[in-house]
Amino acid sequence: MKPRRDLVACALRDPEALVSWTLVEWDLLVRQARHAQLLARVCWLVQERGLLPQVPDQLRAHLEAARVVSDKQDRAIRWEVNRIRHALQRVGIPVILLKGAAYVMAELPSARGRLFADVDILVPKEKLPEVEAALMLHGWAATLHDAYDQRYYRTWMHELPPMTHVKRQTTIDVHHAILPETARLRPDPRKLRAAAQHLAGDSDLQVLSAADMILHSATHLFHDGELEHGLRDLADLDGLLRHFSTAAGFWPHLASRAQELNLARPLYYALRYTRHILHTPVPRSALEVSRAGRPFRVIEFFMDALFLRALRPDHASCADFFTPAARRLLYVRSHWLRMPPLLLVRHLLHKALVSPKDG
Amino acid sequence: MKVADLTATQLGGRLKGPGLHLRTGMLVAHIQTSIPSVAEGIGLLYADYPLADTEFADFHISLEPPRTLRRWIHPQVLFVFDGRAPFKPLPLDQAFPMFEWGLNWCVSSHSHQYLIIHAAVMEKDGFAVIMPAPPGSGKSTLCAALVNRGWRLLSDELALIRKDDGQAVPLPRPVSLKNASIEVIRGFEPTAFINRECRDTIKGTVAHMKPPRDSVARARETAKPGWVIFPRYQKDAATVLQARQKGGTLMAVADNAFNYSLLGAVGFHMLADMIDTCDCYDFAYSNLDQAIEVFAALQPPVP
């Protein structure tokens, strides 16, 4: 049997082999992939290769059911982007789509089989009040009413508090930078905006340049995020790297851009772990250049122990004794990287004592 | 091998240990629990059901006490779907109804290979009647009565319509009865087995009726939808079967479907195809025997 804890990564690396998997392996794969929000992706990979008829009947139903959900979300995201464009037209700034919405609208392979929660956009900081007002005019409303949370977002974070549309119940996250102002790394949003590219035939909407999209994804995963969907985000990265690396000069440009934006460390981790877990074809030369962002050996050893566990699906069959601790440590790390120590302590205390959340 | 072939000890042992692979129609549930009332309920109400000889299950579920003080103080039960608890815990004595509700949730949240309508489905002479109904319409009472008078049970809660051919796919499970309808059905069909009641649930007093053996035996036989009937129980109402317009029926059924909007264009065509070939009615009643007669007199739709 394949390594039990890494079935999803195995499936992503070698979808052709799936037709020869045993029922036991399939059972576990479906459960792990569902937890990792990658079941629809597995379905896509199988369908792309014309292998769906060879999948055992009961399992095919689960793959197809997952695909139904991701297809619906693809349609929903396109409509949501349509409505956001409509709402923000008067503000007169190019709106940059981030993450999942960008992958869909730019028709990237990373969009296939992906599940989306919110739409994320990037706008200039000085335009935030206008953007917020325009969104509210078109039916979006603030969701966080706790004064602490509102202040947390507005003062320290790199985004407005999430806004939900009253009728559609969809959520939009409006960012003015890709990392908080209090974070240790501060890539200049003006540089990101300067390199952004319009969607084909669209004068209102943009996406980040290829290198910036990858660096943003890497930063979010290895710096900022809570790794709830770590493997999914890693699969996004793998998709982006494979897709964009066909362009001439891609790897050197990625490395120099990382240096320019002070994101060499997240890039190092991105290449390290996509290569190791998903066998992303990263050329030796690119790996060597990326070592500029390498941490001290001891830290790297420790990070391996944490990330290799946390980048597995959050399913009981993927965990070992240290996995819960690894996830907790990375959670604290992500907050540590976002804010100075005093603020961190205050924030964690507040969360623990004053505003307990469900689940 | 069936559930009834296991002794109570063997059943309890399997549920506590490796789990039970229970086949309900096309779906297999892998169930684990150490809660006696759940084991008892399964033993009584699922006696006729086959055990699946398979290493794959569509749903892995367990019912367990929470890992808090509520394990012992005012004990509670959690429904866990593959390691995650989608609902808040309930009082321990509601464990069996929670198992039933939880299994319904598993299907309605995941089985998008079907169009899933919140409706009772029964079959006679090869044609299925689909009875969508919001809570309180008397759908389950009517369903329980009909399956004791010659109709085969496909489901009392979830109509599963297959994409390829529009057939209704069976998922026969214990019929849930609430409040007054428990006594009504006991009186209507004394030989039907109804398990012990749970009081003070969110739906009131709840019990489950064992499905007829024949319905379980024929759980792989699909049926072509022939009628869409919206029942409405009203005390002292006259028994009236009233034809309804198809366009409005499509909208009303879509409202009662769990995943209509998920399925998009495919769902629209599936539903329109179904409405096309069905006779559609509103049905008001207060007398079960008269209702049975009306259903018995239903003619297959003219193609």
Add this chain to the structure above:
Amino acid sequence: MLFTAHTPILVWEIEGKARFLLRHWADECAVYDNVTGDTHLLEPVGVEVLLALQQAPASADLLCKRVASRFETEPNAEFSSMLEAVLIDFERLALIRRTPQ
């Protein structure tokens, strides 16, 4: 110097191609909109409006004449105001939109 006040002429149009699926029964029509994911039940007048706009964008006036002729009736003030109400409704449902010609 002469300044001329200029009001842009607005026409109604459907954004996107091939987005509606229609199924008809008697005088009802169910419409699925693939862009918004919504399903609507339309009356005959609404169906004709949608079919007309699927052919080409049109002003409210032109639509009124076209739809009235489909029903072999006069495009009088009453018909026109009823049609206007349908157009506003459809705009609210995001089926159609107004745009300068």
